[in-house]
Amino acid sequence: MRIVNPTDELEKRFGYAKAVEMICKAGFEGIDYTMCAERLPVYDGDYKQVVKEMLSVADAYGVPFVQSHGPYGRHQLSDTAARERFFERGRRALEVSAMLGSKVMVLHPMRVMIGNHKDQLKINVDEISKLIPFAKELGVKIAIENMCLTRPGEGNTKVKHVCKSAEELSEYIDAFGDDIITGCVDTGHAAVSGEIPAEFVRILGKKRLGALHIQDSDGVRDMHTLPFMSTVDFEDFTQALADIDYEGDITMEAESFMSTMPGEIAYPALLFTKEVAAYLRDRVEEKKRVLKEKDGKVIRV
């Protein structure tokens, strides 16, 4: 169970090579390469050169790329050009993930402007399925992430969001009927949706939970700050990960914690982030040991 940090905020502030170097130097054991933004060198520039440069830095530290974040789908699927663009960017992101060595790429499910639950599910299955042949060929799993309602009026959408509950996310994952599709729990998104992150984990279970986005939130705003800075119960969350014998990575997504800090404090903040991640990983492992010691009888979900 490795501790992992995304390049997201660091790339915005320092560029991709420096971001990778900072994550490695801080002591993280894995890198999550973020490809959410509209404009990134991997979409607009010489992506093979970008990958080469990042790998050269990470290899020097012996730190692998283990996870990535694919492009946002937005909710413009009635727009054929937008659908095409999402597909092209998704395919590029999968290719970049594979070149980097990442085994799982997180994708946000799409929320289209109008449509009932069945319509939304069908559109997501149709669109994401187009990427499955490439994902299989490249050996990169696609992890669908739970979402939350933060800006209900955005884009005049009439639906709050999809995959807000553990049941709905499970239904989405199961609808593909393919092991190449897995799930990602974002703890803050769960809290903002009125769900308990620990219960989310237990309902998804080991079979469906392939990745994490760990962040704290006050249950109202999608804060993306560090655990213990707001109201999510991380003791309960780490217990749930132990209960299901989670074996994936402990991946942080707390970029807002340092987003308003001066550049000089970004690295100390990253070191603190690493300590928080290591603490969470240690708690999961301690709790797993306790469960194993209990008469050798462990009920796994």
Add this chain to the structure above:
Amino acid sequence: MRIVTTTGGFGKNADPVKITELICRAGFEGIDIGFDNLFAYCPDRVEDTVKEMRKVAERYGTPFVQSHAPIPKIRTVDDNENIDDFLKKAAISIRLSGLCGVENVIVHPVRLLSGTHEEQLAFNLFLYNELVSIAEESNTRLAIENMCGFKPHLDGYKVKHVCKTPEELCAYIDAFDSSAVVGCLDTGHAFISGESPAEFVRMMGRDKLFALHIQDCDGVSDTHTLPYLSKIEWEPFIRALADIDYRGDITLEAVLFTAALPEKLFAAGLALAKAEAEYIRDKVLEYKEKAR
């Protein structure tokens, strides 16, 4: 200008001796003794515990430079039980601070449930008069802190608080007419009171501003978190300290940041706090140098 943090703010069960060691190991250059926490943690062993803290601090060569007297719970002029309790604990705190070489003992002015500005000031003069003498004898100073009335209606108070503005805090300091009474600016309290921490610094000036409680907040709740985690603008505050040629310490009071952490993360939290304090201090010194 040393970087300093408080021993308070690690939860009521945290051993102050261990916390002192963590602060020293994090690289802080001074320690602020939180007496409220000491009286809560070991009410019958405060003096012995301070001695143990001092031994640890001396081993690391880190001085005690500031302290925080217990917070008074007095609500009325005839609230004798709380008055006696406060005066007893505050006297112990000031004497121990003096013995430890503390330069400024931070005190909260009292807010009575009701009363005019003059009545509130008169009561504070009465209450603190004897403590000022103890401070003078102990070779230390009392630094009156600016307050904020962030939930006055919940506690039945008819006044938001006293010393919310720089003008009022300066009036309180002047009223004592003693070189043993100075001022402490709490950045979060100022912000909640609708004051700009930077303007607060300029209004007080170097003659009255001897100590700081640096904390960030959202202007509504007294969140006592680290700078850059909430809404205060730090650049103007740092420039104001340089402009008045502030020479006191850079003391953090981000007590709710550390209190929220599991014990195993205290050291990591202090490392980040130290980096922030150092950044603020270095910027103040940089701006002072440029001004020269």
